[in-house]
Amino acid sequence: MSQTTTPAGFSASPGSPPARIADATRAREVALAFDLRHLPADYYVNPYPTYHALREHDPVHRMPDGGYFLSRYADCIAVYKDTSAYSSDKKQEYGPKYGPGLLYEHHTTSLIFNDPPLHTRVRRIMAGALTPRAIADMEAPMVALVDGLLDAMAAKGSADLIADLAAAVPVEVIGNMLAVPRDERGPLRDWSLAILGALEPVITEEQRARGERAVAEFVDYLRGLVADRRAHPGDPSRDVLTRLIQGEADGERLSERELLHNIIFILNAGHETTTNLIGNGLVALLDWPEEKARLVAEPKLMRQAVEEFLRFESSNQLGNRLTARPVEIGGVSVPAGTFITIGIGAANRDPSEFPDPDRMDVSREPNRHLSFGSGAHICAGINVARLEGRVAIGRFLARFPNYRLSGAPVRGGRARFRGFLSIPIALE
Numbered sequence: 001m002s003q004t005t006t007p008a009g010f011s012a013s014p015g016s017p018p019a020r021i022a023d024a025t026r027a028r029e030v031a032l033a034f035d036l037r038h039l040p041a042d043y044y045v046n047p048y049p050t051y052h053a054l055r056e057h058d059p060v061h062r063m064p065d066g067g068y069f070l071s072r073y074a075d076c077i078a079v080y081k082d083t084s085a086y087s088s089d090k091k092q093e094y095g096p097k098y099g100p101g102l103l104y105e106h107h108t109t110s111l112i113f114n115d116p117p118l119h120t121r122v123r124r125i126m127a128g129a130l131t132p133r134a135i136a137d138m139e140a141p142m143v144a145l146v147d148g149l150l151d152a153m154a155a156k157g158s159a160d161l162i163a164d165l166a167a168a169v170p171v172e173v174i175g176n177m178l179a180v181p182r183d184e185r186g187p188l189r190d191w192s193l194a195i196l197g198a199l200e201p202v203i204t205e206e207q208r209a210r211g212e213r214a215v216a217e218f219v220d221y222l223r224g225l226v227a228d229r230r231a232h233p234g235d236p237s238r239d240v241l242t243r244l245i246q247g248e249a250d251g252e253r254l255s256e257r258e259l260l261h262n263i264i265f266i267l268n269a270g271h272e273t274t275t276n277l278i279g280n281g282l283v284a285l286l287d288w289p290e291e292k293a294r295l296v297a298e299p300k301l302m303r304q305a306v307e308e309f310l311r312f313e314s315s316n317q318l319g320n321r322l323t324a325r326p327v328e329i330g331g332v333s334v335p336a337g338t339f340i341t342i343g344i345g346a347a348n349r350d351p352s353e354f355p356d357p358d359r360m361d362v363s364r365e366p367n368r369h370l371s372f373g374s375g376a377h378i379c380a381g382i383n384v385a386r387l388e389g390r391v392a393i394g395r396f397l398a399r400f401p402n403y404r405l406s407g408a409p410v411r412g413g414r415a416r417f418r419g420f421l422s423i424p425i426a427l428e
């Protein structure tokens with residue numbers, strides 16, 4: 001499926017893929033029938049017409065499984081901010097989904113899928129490990145890495161933006177961050193994809209089994225890495241893994257199980273999301289040539305541009321919470337124990353927060369998008385991700401301002417993680 005496919009029934013707008021369903025009756029039908037478990041092929045190509053239809057016709061939408069899908073910015077941010085009413089704990093959902101096993105153990109031990117007290121403890125240690133100094137230390141090796149990848153592309157004269165850049169950067173950056181020896185990084189990406197793939201709304205037995213195997217192999221590998229770092233600790237103000245192992249100065253530490261699963265989580269959190277930021281951003285620029293020209297002419301806009309890429313084509317389209325008590329959302333009464341899907345991609349196109357939301361504007365400000373979430377669980381790697389986006393996209397554009405597609409980009413076909421599997425380009 002390519003970005004340029006025009007789904008039947010959607011109206012085209014110049015310069016960008018179609019953003020709205022032209023016919024109001026049809027839009028209402030699409031909204032009322034929306035079911036995350038049964039998504040039409042069109043949705044994976046371009047979910048925004050569906051998001052607009054939902055926001056306009058059924059913004060607090062009850063799906064057939066009893067869960068709700070939120071598409072208004074105000075509703076989404078309110079859910080993110082209220083951790084007492086909206087729980088991140090996934091035990092109730094993942095018990096039946098995964099059954100007992102390592103996939104269940106992994107996801108229910110990760111900070112992202114927990115409430116206090118586990119979340120607060122792990123978050124404090126993780127935030128303490130991702131020091132400004134540790135992040136500043138990442139920039140020079142990141143620039144060298146990206147420039148090396150660009151040299152290799154220049155030598156070929158063509159490239160796959162995913163394999164040759166977008167996927168290659170995060171695996172090295174996160175590998176460097178945890179000081180994983182370079183020759184041991186090979187399996188990291190596949191483990192990560194298998195574990196994250198199991199988070200899709202519906203999974204096959206094969207996907208579950210692949211996820212189980214990936215957690216088993218990952219834990220096994222990390223046990224050795226952690227044992228080695230315990231024996232030879234790095235500087236805790238610079239070495240993230242050493243800091244995670246040693247915990248906080250006041251004696252707060254992670255158990256071995258918490259440590260291993262949260263290292264896996266950090267490795268996973270930084271992979272596909274960042275790959276998608278880089279790939280989605282560079283494809284969006286091709287749809288918006290005037291914005292591309294502005295950014296090439298004014299590289300200092302890159303900081304804002306990265307935020308706009310994240311807003312416009314969020315790498316992560318869906319967030320989840322469970323109601324901890326009865327709540328009211330936009331006038332709709334929702335009982336305790338209800339699954340809530342936060343439509344990140346939908347909120348990011350809400351015209352009440354973002355004027356002219358379907359226009360990509362590399363200098364948009366303010367830009368309070370929800371692509372990193374918000375509130376207590378807001379992305380802990382936000383500054384690493386932003387730096388990767390700036391360095392990878394910025395240096396690529398400076399070097400190859402006239403890149404163009406040489407074939408149709410292939411979409412990942414996932415609802416939660418929006419991105420491409422390959423983007424063939426020609427370089428001039």
Ligand code: HEM
Pocket residue numbers: 111112113123126265266269270271273274277315316319320370371372373374376377378379380381382384385
């Ligand atoms: C463009 C890249 C990225 C995007 C779009 C992204 C997005 C997100 C989102 C939406 C959440 C919040 C989930 C929720 O509240 O339910 C989150 C949490 C998190 N992210 Fe990221 N992320 C990115 C890159 C990274 C990187 C590079 C790292 C690590 C270096 C990272 C580490 C984390 C961690 C540890 C959490 C959990 C925070 C918590 O639960 O308190 N992320 N991310």
